[in-house]
Amino acid sequence: MNRHVLIIGAGPGGLAASILLASAGVRVTVLERLPTIGGRTSSLEAEGFKFDLGPTFFLYPRVLEEIFAAAGTRLRNEVELIRLDPQYRLIFGEGGKLDCTPDVGRMEREIASISPQDVGSFKRFLTDNRTKFQQFLPCLENPYLGLQDLLNVRLLKLLPMLRPHQSIDTYLKKFFKDPRLRLAFCFQSKYLGMSPFRCPSLFSILSFLEYEYGVFHPKGGCAEVTAAMARVAERLGVEIRLDEPVEEILFTGRKATGARTAQDVYHADALVVNADFARAMTRLVPDGLRKRWTDAKIAKKKFSCSTFMMYLGVDGQDNLPHHSIYIASDYRKNLQDIEERHVLSDDPSFYVQNACVTDPTLAPRGQSTLYVLAPVTHQHSNVDWSKERQRYRELLLHKLEQAGHTNIRKRIRYERIITPADWDSRYEIFRGATFNLSHSLDQLLHLRPRNRFEDVDGVYLVGGGTHPGSGLPVIFESARITSKLLLDDLGLATPRMNQTPPQQRVVETT
Ligand SMILES: Cc1cc2nc3c(=O)[nH]c(=O)nc-3n(C[C@H](O)[C@H](O)[C@H](O)COP(=O)(O)OP(=O)(O)OC[C@H]3O[C@@H](n4cnc5c(N)ncnc54)[C@H](O)[C@@H]3O)c2cc1C
Structure with missing residues (x-):
């Protein structure tokens, strides 16, 4: 049976x-x-x-x-x-922007436009992380059922390369002098709900994966x-x-x-x-x-951060990239607000997806969707979302206007907001920590x-x-x-999965 x-x-x-x-x-x-x-x-x-x-x-x-x-x-x-190219635009609160592309030649030119001293470092970053990823991949694919699994020879050999106690930011200093460039290659730790100043350096493979294998929009x-x-x-x-x-x-x-x-x-x-x-x-x-x-x-x-979300259906289509990430002028403070002080930042980092530039199927003709995400503290007694919801909405609409989404308030035809309290109660997520237990x-x-x-x-x-x-x-x-x-x-056999080695880069250097 x-x-x-x-x-x-x-x-x-x-x-x-x-x-x-x-x-x-x-x-x-x-x-x-x-x-x-x-x-x-x-x-x-x-x-x-x-x-x-x-x-x-x-x-x-x-x-x-x-x-x-x-x-x-x-x-x-x-x-x-x-596959998106550019995969996203980064806008730095302290000045400057980068259109991040997997095309090495174009990316080097983008880097030169904000930090000429760092030209050449992107290639070195890719090379270093290619080795790191290829060696670490088999370790990720194993179960870790006890200390004995951690002491396996393969993982122990990797320790000098993985530098487990070093943060991504510290690791990136080896490549990039300009702190904005370090942010460009470590903000991805936010995908795990963590600050790059605390997230283990191993996770530099996250940004590497984007450049090497692509950022896709299904x-x-x-x-x-x-x-x-x-x-x-x-x-x-x-x-x-x-x-x-x-x-x-x-x-x-x-x-x-x-x-x-x-x-x-x-x-x-x-x-x-x-x-x-x-x-x-x-x-x-x-x-x-x-x-x-x-x-x-x-x-x-320890639990990850949560997210304050706005889903807006708007008239018209903004001429901005598919993904844009706005990094607060004081990013370190923004992260400390989220992870340590558990308060709301007045100058938050946030992300906007303007997906209809790639995929018009997502909205009626002449309209488009905007998805806005601001990382915030998970549920904490310091923040009462029944009071803060409206204020945070206003703050983010103001930021959207500053970011080029002109006249946004008048163009909204549909709106939905999800707060950490909603993630917790409606979506049954412990403390509204959208990325689960943190990855310390x-x-x-x-x-x-x-x-x-x-x-x-x-x-x-x-x-x-x-x-x-x-x-x-x-x-x-x-x-x-x-x-x-x-x-x-x-006592059953695992189906064959035709494990294929990771493919080579698909974007040629120009
Ligand atoms: C805002 C946000 C943005 C994200 N962005 C990205 C991204 O860009 N890229 C990326 O790779 N990852 C992203 N993630 C992280 C992650 O990939 C997703 O959250 C992913 O959906 C998590 O998958 P899961 O299988 O762990 O659980 P879930 O997606 O949470 O699924 C769990 C399911 O269990 C159900 N369930 C719960 N309790 C019960 C119960 N008692 N009985 C029956 N069913 C139950 C839930 O309803 C749910 O359907 C994002 C997450 C969030 C919240």
Whole structure:
């Protein structure tokens, strides 16, 4: 008889795991609390406008390509991926801008325009990180189930290159003298919800991945990727049950045996939790069964930042790039406000996606969408969003006007705001920390909640809350790691994934 696995949550992690498990012959049921699939990678649609709820940068498609290959299909047959060039514009509060392009020649000219002394450093950065990435990749693809995995020879050999205790910013001083250029190659640590002044230097591979393998816009938005994943999963026989929140994981002793929803009781050989780790554990697994991740211990962990979001459907189309990132004039203070003081900055950094310049399908003719994201503190008693919501909206609209989105207030035809309080209560994200547990050294690898969850039997984790961490490519990697562990434990073979070596750069130097 087929083994049966329950997956709690139809986010990208849960869907990727469902594809891999079903490809191996497992009967899979996905239970999703919301009426839609995709989790944070879903879309908001209203009045003819379509926005991504969360992710807008689709990076490093290779992992998902391999997962689709295991299911007998190709990612590019299911979703149209548009490579962006320039991949984004950076605007520095202290002056200057950069149109960041993967074309080495053009990028060097951009660098020369703000810091002639740094010409040549981009190439050196790419070369150094190419080696770092190629050597570290096999380590990322492993599970970390204990200290013994950390002491493996491959990882130990890499330590001098990874410089685990050095921050990205310090590491980048080796290449770039101008602090704005260092920011250009380290602001990506914000994808993990972390300050580059604290984030381990290993994560310089994030900006490298953008330049080396591209920043993509999936036509229709990133939610088209999760929609395609759900289609592929259903073709393999996965049952996705929407509007069905899991209220409790059922146990016999320490062994998980199923789950109870408001509608039904399900029995299974194993469970995969894709729901936000800290929220799911504290709600679905009795505290008494947990040892390493009790409610009290979870409360003491470090959590990522949150985000204040504005989704605007506007008249007209602004002649600005697809992605623009505005870096506060005092970036260090902005980050300290977010991570240490837990207060709102008066001069915040923020990001605007003006996706209709690439993809007019997202808005009615003559109109366009603007997605505005400002990183802010996760839920904290210092900030009461019922009071701050309106003030922050005004502040960001003012910043948008300054940034070239002229007459914005008069052009708004549709508007939706999501605050950290909404992420917490409506999207069930612990403290509204949109990027999960933070990625500090003491919460990485075997110190992160493990893919085969260590506190009880028969429970596995997938998604941003487990190893390797947050962000779509690594979430897909977590699905591969977790599915392999689970299939091994069930005595089943892992489907072939045709692992391909990372491709070479596709953009030629001009
Ligand atoms: C604003 C924002 C911007 C981001 N930008 C990027 C980006 O540009 N690029 C990138 O790579 N990453 C980005 N991320 C990070 C990350 O890739 C996404 O958040 C991703 O969707 C996380 O996937 P996941 O599988 O961990 O979980 P989720 O997407 O959170 O999915 C978990 C699912 O579990 C469901 N669930 C929860 N509780 C229950 C329950 N009790 N019963 C049943 N179901 C339940 C939820 O409803 C949800 O559908 C961004 C995140 C946010 C929030």
